[in-house]
Amino acid sequence: MTSIPLVDLGWQHAQVADDVATGWAEVLARTAFVGGPAVSRFEAEYAAYLGVEHCVGVANGTDAIELALRAVGVGPGDECVVPANTFIATAEAVARTGATTVLVDCRPDDALIDVDAAAAALTPRTKAVLPVHLYGQMVDVAGLAARLPEGVAIVEDAAQSQGARRDGITAGAAGTIAATSFYPGKNLGAYGDAGAVMTDDAELAAAVRLLGAHGSERKYVHDTLGFNSRLDALQAVVLSVKLRRLDAWNEERRAAAKRYEALLSGVEQVTLPVVADGSEPVWHLYVVQVDRRDEVLAELNAGGIGAGIHYPTPVHLTGAFAGLGQGKGAFPVSEAMGERILSLPLYPGITAEQQERVAEALTAAVTR
Ligand SMILES: *Cc1c(COP(=O)(O)O)cnc(C)c1O
Numbered sequence: 476m477t478s479i480p481l482v483d484l485g486w487q488h489a490q491v492a493d494d495v496a497t498g499w500a501e502v503l504a505r506t507a508f509v510g511g512p513a514v515s516r517f518e519a520e521y522a523a524y525l526g527v528e529h530c531v532g533v534a535n536g537t538d539a540i541e542l543a544l545r546a547v548g549v550g551p552g553d554e555c556v557v558p559a560n561t562f563i564a565t566a567e568a569v570a571r572t573g574a575t576t577v578l579v580d581c582r583p584d585d586a587l588i589d590v591d592a593a594a595a596a597l598t599p600r601t602k603a604v605l606p607v608h609l610y611g612q613m614v615d616v617a618g619l620a621a622r623l624p625e626g627v628a629i630v631e632d633a634a635q636s637q638g639a640r641r642d643g644i645t646a647g648a649a650g651t652i653a654a655t656s657f658y659p660g661k662n663l664g665a666y667g668d669a670g671a672v673m674t675d676d677a678e679l680a681a682a683v684r685l686l687g688a689h690g691s692e693r694k695y696v697h698d699t700l701g702f703n704s705r706l707d708a709l710q711a712v713v714l715s716v717k718l719r720r721l722d723a724w725n726e727e728r729r730a731a732a733k734r735y736e737a738l739l740s741g742v743e744q745v746t747l748p749v750v751a752d753g754s755e756p757v758w759h760l761y762v763v764q765v766d767r768r769d770e771v772l773a774e775l776n777a778g779g780i781g782a783g784i785h786y787p788t789p790v791h792l793t794g795a796f797a798g799l800g801q802g803k804g805a806f807p808v809s810e811a812m813g814e815r816i817l818s819l820p821l822y823p824g825i826t827a828e829q830q831e832r833v834a835e836a837l838t839a840a841v842t843r
Pocket residue numbers: 535536537538561562564565607609632634635655656657658668669670
C-alpha cells in the first residue's frame with residue numbers, strides 16, 4: 476500500500492509548475508535576484524489579500540517576528556508574552572531582541588494562547604504580546620486587545636494562518652504588526668525560506684525595511700545597526716503564483732477537515748479540534764488528541780501514515796529555554812496537550828480514500 480504523507484507539496488507544484496517556470500525565466504532574464512519588481516509585486520498582492528497597508532518581504536518567518544518586534548521598539552529590559560504551546564521560533568525571536576520571554580499557558584479547547592493568562596502576565600515592562608494563530612486558527616485578537624493597556628503592542632505570529640479569519644478580521648491584519656512565514660510547508664509556501672511583516676503603520680513598515688537592509692535607506696549610508704533579511708525574487712514569483720490559488724487550497728483543507736470530522740466524530744477515544752464561534756480556520760494542521768499518543772503515532776507511521784506531533788515539547792521544557800527556570804508543571808495545559816496531540820495528514824489534494832485509510836488506522840490504533 477502506498478504511504479500517505481503529512482503534507483504533499485508535489486501536488487501543489489504540479490498545479491503551478493508552468494506559471495513558476497515562466498516567472499522564473501523572467502527573473503533570470505532580468506537578473507534581479509534580491510528585491511526588485513517581482514518582490515514589490517508580491518508585497519503589494521499580499522497586502523491587498525490581507526487588507527493591510529504594508530507588506531515587507533523578509534528572509535524567513537523567524538526574522539519576520541524579530542523585525543516586527545524590533546520595529547515596535549522591543550529590546551533588552553522589555554518583556555514579551557508568548558504562549559508556551561507554539562513552534563520555538565516565536566520565543567526565539569523574542570530572545571534574539573534581548574527582551575525577556577514571558578511564557579503563558581494555552582487554552583484546553585483550541586490550544587491557542589489563554590488571553591486571561593496573558594493579561595495576568597502583564598507587568599510595567601511588558602512591551603508586546605504575541606498571539607500565535609496556531610494550526611491555522613486565529614486567536615481572539617480583539618478580545619486580547621481589550622485586555623491590554625495602551626503602549627503594549629500586539630505582534631501576531633501568523634505563520635500558520637494564511638487566509639484565516641475570526642469575526643470578520645483576517646489573521647495578519649488584526650494586531651499592531653504581524654509576521655508570517657512562507658516556509659515550504661505553510662499554507663502559502665515558497666520553494667525555500669521566505670517570510671513577511673505586515674502592518675497598517677507606515678512608520679513600522681519603514682522600520683522593518685530599514686532593519687532588514689543593513690540599516691540602510693540609501694546605499695552605503697548606515698545610520699542604524701541592522702542586518703540582512705530580504706526576500707528573493709525567485710521566491711516572490713512562487714508566492715505570487717500560489718497566492719492566486721490560496722483561497723481554493725484553503726477550501727480544500729476545510730473540506731478535508733469536515734471529512735475527518737465525519738469519519739472520526741463517533742470515535743470517543745479521539746478528541747477532535749475545537750473551533751470557536753466566528754472562527755474560520757485554514758487548517759494548517761489537523762490536530763486531534765488521543766491517549767497513549769506515542770503508541771498510536773508509532774502504529775500509524777508503521778502503517779505508512781505520516782502523522783506527526785506539533786509540538787512534542789512546550790517551549791519552557793526545551794533546552795534552549797531552560798534558562799527561564801520553569802520546569803514541569805509550570806504550564807499544565809500545554810504539557811498535557813504535548814502528550815496527547817497528534818497531527819493527521821491534511822493538505823490540498825488529499826483524497827477521500829486517503830482520509831478514510833487514516834481514519835480507519837487511527838480508529839484501530841486507539842481502540843486496541
Ligand atoms: C514556521 C513558523 C515560524 C517560523 O518560520 P520560519 O520561516 O521557519 O523561520 C514561526 N512561528 C510559527 C508558529 C511557525 O509555524
